[in-house]
Amino acid sequence: MTENFTGSFTQQESIPEAGIEAALAVLRHGRLHRYNTNAGELSETALLEQEFAAYVGSKYCLAVASGGYAMATALRALGVGHGDKVLSNAFTLAPVPGAIAAVGAQPIFVGVTEALTIDLDDLESKLDQADVLLLSHMRGHICDMDRLMTMCDAANVKVVEDCAHTMGASWNGVPSGRAGTIGCYSCQTYKHVNSGEGGFLVTDDPILAAKSIMLSGSYMLFERHLAAPDSDVFKDIKYETPNISGRMDNLRAAILRPQIADFAMQCQRWNDRYYALETGLRDVAGLKIIERPEEEVIVGSSIQFLLLDWSEEAVVEVVARCKSRGVELKWFGAAEPAAFTSRYDSWHYANPVNMPKSDRILQGIVDMRVPLTFSIEDCKLITRIIRAEVSAVYQAQI
Numbered sequence: 001m002t003e004n005f006t007g008s009f010t011q012q013e014s015i016p017e018a019g020i021e022a023a024l025a026v027l028r029h030g031r032l033h034r035y036n037t038n039a040g041e042l043s044e045t046a047l048l049e050q051e052f053a054a055y056v057g058s059k060y061c062l063a064v065a066s067g068g069y070a071m072a073t074a075l076r077a078l079g080v081g082h083g084d085k086v087l088s089n090a091f092t093l094a095p096v097p098g099a100i101a102a103v104g105a106q107p108i109f110v111g112v113t114e115a116l117t118i119d120l121d122d123l124e125s126k127l128d129q130a131d132v133l134l135l136s137h138m139r140g141h142i143c144d145m146d147r148l149m150t151m152c153d154a155a156n157v158k159v160v161e162d163c164a165h166t167m168g169a170s171w172n173g174v175p176s177g178r179a180g181t182i183g184c185y186s187c188q189t190y191k192h193v194n195s196g197e198g199g200f201l202v203t204d205d206p207i208l209a210a211k212s213i214m215l216s217g218s219y220m221l222f223e224r225h226l227a228a229p230d231s232d233v234f235k236d237i238k239y240e241t242p243n244i245s246g247r248m249d250n251l252r253a254a255i256l257r258p259q260i261a262d263f264a265m266q267c268q269r270w271n272d273r274y275y276a277l278e279t280g281l282r283d284v285a286g287l288k289i290i291e292r293p294e295e296e297v298i299v300g301s302s303i304q305f306l307l308l309d310w311s312e313e314a315v316v317e318v319v320a321r322c323k324s325r326g327v328e329l330k331w332f333g334a335a336e337p338a339a340f341t342s343r344y345d346s347w348h349y350a351n352p353v354n355m356p357k358s359d360r361i362l363q364g365i366v367d368m369r370v371p372l373t374f375s376i377e378d379c380k381l382i383t384r385i386i387r388a389e390v391s392a393v394y395q396a397q398i
């Protein structure tokens with residue numbers, strides 16, 4: 001009998017009841033704008049910022065409209081502007097070079113290793129070309145952050161972390177987003193918490209926090225924040241910083257607060273699924289597991305493996321066979337960007353230069369989402385399907 005999988009790869013869990021209740025309360029009182037508060041009232045958004053700052057251990061936190069907005073705001077706060085260069089990953093998704101383009105800057109792409117992390121040797125050779133690195137922990141893979149920070153500090157390159165896939169993860173005990181100068185997170189439906197759209201920016205730097213708050217469209221209401229620097233830090237900044245609106249609203253914040261409260265448990269549930277998948281995919285000829293370093297604590301909301309040096313036809317065949325059995329795999333090697341996959345060389349506006357070493361790896365990356373609506377049994381079934389189809393195509397190839 002041929003087994004098929006019938007679950008949905010894009011179906012997240014529902015919003016927790018406490019979030020639904022809190023959202024209804026906001027809808028009933030109607031004060032959705034974060035600064036629309038009654039005397040003595042603390043807004044859902046301000047409370048969320050305080051709670052997220054406590055969770056990651058940052059001094060300051062700003063909730064914003066999206067992860068992409070958080071990254072562009074971080075770059076603006078650091079003074080990146082028109083014509084500047086920003087180092088970033090060749091293996092990432094479109095909002096990352098998009099945030100660089102949003103401030104009129106130009107990405108310099110850094111290669112990817114077989115561990116699916118940024119190539120630190122390539123980075124080292126390019127550190128003299130920019131003052132900022134927008135580091136994407138793409139698909140949750142964290143590089144040797146100790147080496148990266150030592151290198152960047154020595155070269156005086158500021159690090160902005162894109163933690164869209166690493167909210168809740170850590171390297172050597174340091175939460176993802178807390179090693180660099182600024183950490184950015186996404187609360188978009190397909191990430192680790194879900195408010196449809198949304199994001200966070202965290203930092204310990206009072207000047208950068210104040211600038212980011214002004215940039216997000218604070219008017220002169222920054223005193224209504226609970227995870228902001230003292231108002232005297234805003235003294236000059238409030239006159240010198242343009243308003244580029246991108247605030248979060250109280251409805252989204254109300255939905256998110258219970259999710260942050262439950263977050264550690266959700267991370268564990270993701271990892272239960274991830275490690276069931278990883279175990280199920282071991283020892284398949286031709287399929288390379290991405291081994292996770294000891295220093296890395298992950299949140300396994302997606303899984304990747306490599307079909308390294310396979311022909312294009314063979315990879316396409318694996319993806320098609322799995323799809324016909326209900327398993328949706330994404331391939332990062334496709335020449336044409338499809339849905340959420342894309343490659344550095346499809347961002348023509350960024351004038352990418354060819355990176356043959358990275359191309360070899362990108363051509364082998366197969367990626368799968370792991371929503372929490374999957375059970376452990378679902379994960380085991382999925383691995384049986386992938387094993388069978390990868391093996392069948394591999395045998396036929398050799």
Ligand SMILES: *Cc1c(COP(=O)(O)O)cnc(C)c1O
Pocket residue numbers: 066067068069092093095096136138139162164165185186187188198199
């Ligand atoms: C989703 C995502 C972001 C941020 O996305 P928004 O949709 O703007 O919240 C940033 N980086 C990566 C790698 C992402 O996948």
